[in-house]
Amino acid sequence: MRRSITTGFASIVKKGFHLHRHRLQISNHGASPTLSLCGFCFWIRAFSNYRKILRNGLHNLQFNEALDLFTRMVHSRPLPSIVDFTRLLSVIAKMKRFDVVISLFEQMQILGISPVLYTCNIVMNCVCRSSQPCRASCFLGKMMKLGFEPDLVTFTSLLHGFCHWNRIEDALALFDQIVGMGFRPNVVTYTTLIHCLCKNRHLNHAVEIFNQMGDNGIRPNVVTYNSLVSGLCEIGRWSDAAWLLRDMMKRGIQPNVITFTALIDAFVKVGKIMEAKELYKVMIQMSVYPDVFTYTALINGLCTYGRLDEARQMFYLMESNGYYPNEVTYTTLIHGFCKSKRVEDGTKIFYEMSQKGLVANTITYTVLIQGYCLVGRPDVAQEVFNQMGSRRAPPDIRTYNVLLDGLCYNGYVEKALMIFKYMRKREMDINIVTYTIIIQGMCKVGKVEDAFDLFCSLFSKGMKPNVITYTTMISGFCRRGFIHEADALFKKMKEDGFLPNESV
Known part of the structure; x- marks a missing residue:
């Protein structure tokens, strides 16, 4: 026999699903405005038309029209049925205006419009998709005070809420409670939990739930x-x-x-x-x-x-089949050509992208910069870099790292050091990759002492060198014949828990 909902919910509360006393902020849409006689006549005509709108269906209703319809309905006498209000709340919920649904529901209660369980379930779903997790348990308690026993739909919405907020332990505990209260989870309940577990990479547990689903006769x-x-x-x-x-x-x-x-x-x-x-x-x-x-x-x-030629064929096949490539598709193809040092082909696609009305983003520009650096044209790479600000694609730290690496790789270390100095002056969020590139560049042109000074400064900045940073510095010492220093740094690397690679 199914345990009572009250007992079950009390058990949930003991597990941590505490009710929060939280009052929703409600705008006073229901207050009657002061109208002129002409305006009053207009509203009378408008109120009489709301039934016609309901009869014609609400599928094509825009958000502002839905709010206008709600205003007409609450001013109408006699008031429309709860069925009509519930239909309208459902439409607004499908527009993903969850906070609005919650607010309108609160206004309905102020006006004395009594909900049914279906109405409450719509609102519960909105609460669980909103940005305030504490509302969910609070609303569940409110439902019970109104005399409604939550059903499987209610608890599935709450389960979705916990999953949406990545509260996996709470979701699993709630699922057990649902079964414990005598409910038989349906395909939506199971799928909600499986999706949550998969999204958070708990695949073994997800497969267990999937198998349990089959054992219980629920078809996925x-x-x-x-x-x-x-x-x-x-x-x-x-x-x-x-x-x-x-x-x-x-x-x-x-x-x-x-x-x-x-x-x-x-x-x-x-x-x-x-x-x-x-x-x-x-x-x-x-x-x-x-x-x-x-x-x-x-x-x-x-x-x-x-x-690459097959990739380009697939790209044009995509267009011929009526599917228009987006920024990601274009960037993927440009990256393929640039990585293979076919930069001219990549550049043609870049300009074609612009001609199609698509705006290249930071990643697209970074890919192109990397391509020019790979083929020994860092001057063109820097020209592309300089265009980014005016093209609404500001360079990020990865863009800077790619350019610095390209400059150092092609022997333009002094230019790289100037850019690095500019980055530090602007207090940019420089990462260990940036420092490693500069240390490598300094070592390459024989500035091993300066490189080691920069290496030592990492610790005072609260930044830890990684195995590549250590390897770069050790290699720099070895090239200059500083074997004692290289050996000392090698020991320090092992002390810090890094295993040496083949390069070391």
């Missing part, structure tokens, strides 16, 4: 599978993800573009380009059409393994 849907497939692919377990694809097809559950894209992306990341392309063909045969993310994943894989 495509969203359940997508959560697991994406999660497994994210941590490199592509073979398990591929098994899930076969399993869902065996059960007659049609995979969608999200399923295929996650797997294609996973395959290309481990170099299985042929398998990724075969999967692409399978999805076409199943009338599951790729989107911009699918094409970008394939292009990324082809670029990673130097198959």
Whole structure:
């Protein structure tokens, strides 16, 4: 027999889901405005039309129109039914204006409009998707004071809230409470928890819940599978993800573009380009059409393994199929060409991107700068760098690091040191990568003593050198014949817990 909701909720509170006394701030939309006679007649006509709007459906309603309709409804006499108010709250909730739904619900209560459980569940869902976690437990308590026993929908919303706020332990405890109170979790409840666990890389636990779901006779849907497939692919377990694809097809559950894209992306990341392309063909045969993310994943894989002409063909195939590349797609292809020292091809695509009306971002510019540095043209790289500010793509620390590394690599160490000095003067957030690049540059031109001074200053700045920093400095000492200093630094590196690499 199902335990009482009150007992169950009390148990939840003991586990840490304490009610918070929190009063919502409500704007006084319900107050009657002072109207002229002409204005009063207008409002009378407006109020009489709200039923017509409700009859015609609310699907195409804009946000401002929805608020206007609510105002008409609360001024209408007799008041509309709670069913009509609930329909309107549901529409506003679908617009993701969760705080507005909560505020309107509070106004309804002030006006004496009594909700039903369905209304409360809509509001609970909004509360759990809002930015204030403490409201959820508070609203659950309010529901019970109003005489409503929360149902599975209520608790699933609360579960979603805990997942949304990354309170995984609370979500797991609530799930156990739901079962303990005699509820039978449905596919939405299970999928909510599985998605949360996958997102936070608790894949083994997610698979356990998935198996439990099957044991309890709950059939997973495509969203359940997508959560697991994406999660497994994210941590490199592509073979398990591929098994899930076969399993869902065996059960007659049609995979969608999200399923295929996650797997294609996973395959290309481990170099299985042929398998990724075969999967692409399978999805076409199943009338599951790729989107911009699918094409970008394939292009990324082809670029990673130097198959640039195939990547470009895929890029143009994407356009011919009516899918327009976005900034990420363009940047991926530009990076592929630049990394392979085909900078001219990368630059052509860069200008083509601009002609299509897409604005290059900081990452795109950084990729192009890196390309010019790789082919020994740091002067052009610096020209591109200088354009960034006026093109609304300000350089970040990675851009600076790429430029500094390129300048040092091409023998322009003095220019790199000038930029480094400028960065320090502006108190930029310089990281260990930046310092390592400069130390390497100094060592390269024989300024080993200056490099070691900079190395020693890291500790006073609260920054710890990594294995690459140590290796760079040790190599600098060895090149100058300072073997004693190199040996002392090698011992210090081991004391700091770094294992020497082959270079050392």
